[in-house]
Amino acid sequence: MMEASRCIDLRFAFPGADRAVLSGVSLSFPAGTTTAVMGPSGAGKSTLLRLLAGLLKPDAGQVVVPEVSGHDQAVSVVFQDPRLLPWLTVRGNLDFALEAAGVPAVDRRARWRPLLEAVGLAESEALRPSELSGGMAQRVGVVRALALRPRLLLLDEPFAAVDPLLRDQLQSMLATLLRAGSTTAVLVTHDVREAVVLADRVVILEGAPSSVRQVLAVDVAHPRDGLSTEVTASARAVRAALSAAMAR
Amino acid sequence: MSADGQVRGDWAVVAATALVVLAAWEGVARALQVPALPGPSAVLWMAGWLARDGTLFTDVAASLGRVFTGFTAAALLGVSLGALGALGGRWTAGLRALVSTIRPIPPIAWIPLSILWFGLGDPSAWFIVFVGAFSPIFVQTCWSLQRCPSTYLELARSVGAGPWLTFRRVRLPAAAPGVVAGLRTGLGLAWTSVIAAELVGAQSGLGYRIQMHRVVVETDGVMVGMACIGLCGLAMDAVARRVERRLVDWAP
Numbered sequence: 001m002m003e004a005s006r007c008i009d010l011r012f013a014f015p016g017a018d019r020a021v022l023s024g025v026s027l028s029f030p031a032g033t034t035t036a037v038m039g040p041s042g043a044g045k046s047t048l049l050r051l052l053a054g055l056l057k058p059d060a061g062q063v064v065v066p067e068v069s070g071h072d073q074a075v076s077v078v079f080q081d082p083r084l085l086p087w088l089t090v091r092g093n094l095d096f097a098l099e100a101a102g103v104p105a106v107d108r109r110a111r112w113r114p115l116l117e118a119v120g121l122a123e124s125e126a127l128r129p130s131e132l133s134g135g136m137a138q139r140v141g142v143v144r145a146l147a148l149r150p151r152l153l154l155l156d157e158p159f160a161a162v163d164p165l166l167r168d169q170l171q172s173m174l175a176t177l178l179r180a181g182s183t184t185a186v187l188v189t190h191d192v193r194e195a196v197v198l199a200d201r202v203v204i205l206e207g208a209p210s211s212v213r214q215v216l217a218v219d220v221a222h223p224r225d226g227l228s229t230e231v232t233a234s235a236r237a238v239r240a241a242l243s244a245a246m247a248r
Numbered sequence: 249m250s251a252d253g254q255v256r257g258d259w260a261v262v263a264a265t266a267l268v269v270l271a272a273w274e275g276v277a278r279a280l281q282v283p284a285l286p287g288p289s290a291v292l293w294m295a296g297w298l299a300r301d302g303t304l305f306t307d308v309a310a311s312l313g314r315v316f317t318g319f320t321a322a323a324l325l326g327v328s329l330g331a332l333g334a335l336g337g338r339w340t341a342g343l344r345a346l347v348s349t350i351r352p353i354p355p356i357a358w359i360p361l362s363i364l365w366f367g368l369g370d371p372s373a374w375f376i377v378f379v380g381a382f383s384p385i386f387v388q389t390c391w392s393l394q395r396c397p398s399t400y401l402e403l404a405r406s407v408g409a410g411p412w413l414t415f416r417r418v419r420l421p422a423a424a425p426g427v428v429a430g431l432r433t434g435l436g437l438a439w440t441s442v443i444a445a446e447l448v449g450a451q452s453g454l455g456y457r458i459q460m461h462r463v464v465v466e467t468d469g470v471m472v473g474m475a476c477i478g479l480c481g482l483a484m485d486a487v488a489r490r491v492e493r494r495l496v497d498w499a500p
Contacts, residue, residue, distance in 0.1 A: 083403045087421040087498045100409035
């Protein structure tokens with residue numbers, strides 16, 4: 001059994017701020033599971049993700065990610081915007097991430113090509129980001145993060161900027177990829193249905209400073225249909241918990 | 249109207265305006281009959297004469313040669329010192345302050361000093377061209393490298409890119425449109441600077457030729473030199489634009 005990634009008693013305040021954003025946040029992310037992080041605006045969800053990614057340094061506490069082998073990456077991130085480098089093609093963007101991870105040039109294509117095919121972009125590798133639609137660019141962002149074979153995949157509202165119909169398709173695609181690769185993922189989202197479709201549990205952050213208020217298990221069999229009665233019932237429970245958190 | 253139609257329409261307006269201006273100029277010149285204002289036909293005749301004589305091409309070549317030398321030096325030093333200024337943090341604050349101080353001094357103000365240092369001739373003109381082109385190249389390189397979008401840098405960190413890879417694959421390409429724009433501005437200033445330098449400190453070139461025609465009150469010769477300066481500047485900018493489009497074709 002693979003070891004879980006964890007964060008232990010995290011505390012973080014932005015420089016110059018009177019109050020910490022997060023305090024005493026401890027979570028475990030069991031291997032192969034997806035955890036959705038939800039909460040009111042300003043609850044520090046994206047800050048938590050950046051702390052897990054190592055993009056911010058906690059004032060106290062630590063993030064523990066199991067050792068990785070070879071050229072795999074401990075953590076990779078799918079940002080809310082695709083963040084493709086506009087001067088590189090799709091291929092160039094994917095190669096750049098793998099080059100940064102130390103993957104030899106001859107092995108890079110084999111890492112991203114199957115993923116690119118899986119998201120329906122097999123014919124797009126020579127295109128520049130300016131030639132991609134928003135949904136296509138975000139799929140490339142997902143492929144880039146997965147090609148790094150991370151111990152912990154971090155998704156920061158990855159589909160917030162795409163239209164609702166496309167969002168449903170991208171959620172199904174992501175669910176398939178996460179389950180196929182037994183990827184451990186942390187998803188920050190405002191979309192309750194997205195959280196329930198993708199996650200095995202939902203963590204609710206709340207307070208000032210924020211900490212973990214509730215952890216709800218999502219007990220719905222995969223593959224999940226966003227319109228099924230089970231998903232709707234789970235979404236209702238999560239929404240009720242969120243409403244209670246916001247009312248405090 | 250289609251884009252093609254728009255362009256054709258624009259050209260028609262430009263041509264019509266040019267014809268009206270030339271006709272008016274010719275009319276005034278013929279009416280006044282003074283050496284200080286030759287008509288466009290006289291200027292054209294002089295241009296033909298100077299072209300057949302070969303002087304025109306020799307002078308254009310001399311000016312272009314000086315621009316090439318001075319601009320190449322300015323580009324090499326401006327880009328490398330600009331990069332140093334951007335990436336050196338507080339260690340290169342002195343360098344940035346020095347360039348900011350000399351930047352407002354127009355190239356023409358350096359001419360007396362350059363003659364004292366290098367005498368009359370090519371080295372003096374190279375120096376003036378260098379001074380004219382260096383500042384915009386330095387400033388644009390420094391500014392563009394310092395203002396790399398934080399989202400790109402965060403992405404580079406998130407995939408584990410080290411400082412050198414981040415510089416090579418993220419900072420440098422992100423700064424490229426700004427650097428190339430600086431080089432283009434520098435080239436334009438190099439061209440105007442060489443003419444200024446040749447007016448007082450050279451024995452050949454378009455600026456020198458204009459000055460010689462002025463001394464013997466050949467106003468048509470002066471105007472031929474001025475027209476050449478304008479046309480060469482236009483041609484250089486057109487080439488620079490093409491190079492810019494090729495180098496940073498991804499930029500909006």
